[in-house]
Amino acid sequence: MRRARALLALLVATVLAAVAGCGAGADPADPPRLVLGVIPYENSQSVTDDWKPFVAMLEKASGKPVELKVLTDYAALIEGQRAGVIQLAVYGSLSYVLAHDTGAGVEPLGVEIMRKGAKPEYRSYLVTKAGSPIRSLGDLRGKRVCFVDPNSTSGYLYPVAALLAEGIGSGDYTARYAGGHDATVLGVRDGDCDAGAVQDRLFDEALPSEGRIAQKDFQKIWTSGPIVNGPLAVSTKLNPGLRKTLADAVISEGNADALGVPDVAGVWGFAPVSDSLYDSVREACAATKVKVCGG
Known part of the structure; x- marks a missing residue:
């Protein structure tokens, strides 16, 4: 068990060091660039291309370069946000709850939806x-x-x-x-x-x-x-004005129609969201008492 924890810690530290890169020492409230962290649902070779129009939209809205960081482990994604080196992250519902409720300093910008006006849920x-x-x-x-x-x-x-x-x-x-x-x-x-x-x-x-x-x-x-879809979350270390700019852009422009593409990495786009939408996931955690939920 100790060896497994040590290996996970090493993995997370390695990822964070790679993500931080030239951003070390930057003001976390107004960094010179933004990092968007994603975890593909499958081992796709086209992840960068899938996200390219969305990344370009974020760059235009924020006036900052945006780097896409493809990760394979939710723990690294959470710790990247906790450390302030990943400013935006696409989570599953459970990993978002874990990030939010363990003090990683995140808030949801929007929840994934498969079609315009669709319910934010899947099975x-x-x-x-x-x-x-x-x-x-x-x-x-x-x-x-x-x-x-x-x-x-x-x-x-x-x-x-x-x-x-x-x-x-x-x-x-x-x-x-x-x-x-x-x-x-x-x-x-x-x-x-x-x-x-x-x-x-x-x-x-x-x-x-x-x-x-x-x-x-x-x-x-x-x-x-029904399970609530995952959110795009932002680091609360960013200044409130920048967070609002990003939220407005994600909801109004971060969708297939506005971007003129078939989909945004497999979804139509994002709908407005509040943290309370994920209370059902918290209830599932409480009911199962699985280790990852603190059980």
């Missing part, structure tokens, strides 16, 4: 191979279950809450962390996991359209209720 699945004898949550006792990351909302928290509601605790199955929603599904396909947690949009749309999976090869054994 989580647990899937197995087609033809698997695993047909229900109860069948997962003694099995290998792939999750995304302990800080993932649909890839960990809500599936774990569903298992606990069925009386299935962490000692009743073997948990594995694949690192991405696509990796959990591919792990199931390749036989590395008996079941995997995945976000609905990736399983239903992105992976099939990319030709990476065929849905006929899988079966869903569980679907969650």
Whole structure:
């Protein structure tokens, strides 16, 4: 355990040093550049291109250069905001709650929506191979279950809450962390996991359209209720005027229609949001008492 914590600390320190770069010593309220931190839902090679129009919009609105930083670990994203070297971050719902409630100094600018005027929500699945004898949550006792990351909302928290509601605790199955929603599904396909947690949009749309999976090869054994979408959050270390400028730009210009693109990294854009929208995630944390929530 100590070795794992030491490795995580080293990873976070390395990422922060890389992100800080030439911004070391800058005024955190008005830095010369802004850093936007993102974590892809899948191992996509086009992340930089996906975000390029949005980054350009932020640069025009703020009058500052904006650097896109692609991370693979929510802990590094949270600590980057805590340290003030990542000013903007795209979170999942759980990782946002963890950042906000542990004093990382963040506030939401907008919540992701898939279509203009759509509700800011999605669902989580647990899937197995087609033809698997695993047909229900109860069948997962003694099995290998792939999750995304302990800080993932649909890839960990809500599936774990569903298992606990069925009386299935962490000692009743073997948990594995694949690192991405696509990796959990591919792990199931390749036989590395008996079941995997995945976000609905990736399983239903992105992976099939990319030709990476065929849905006929899988079966869903569980679907969650609605989960609130993640937010784009800003560091409260930035001065209030700059935060308002960014918030106004994100809501009015940070969408597919305004940018003239098919989508903004897989979503239509962002809707107005307040921190209280994430109270349902806090309730799930309290109910599960999983370690990442302080349980």
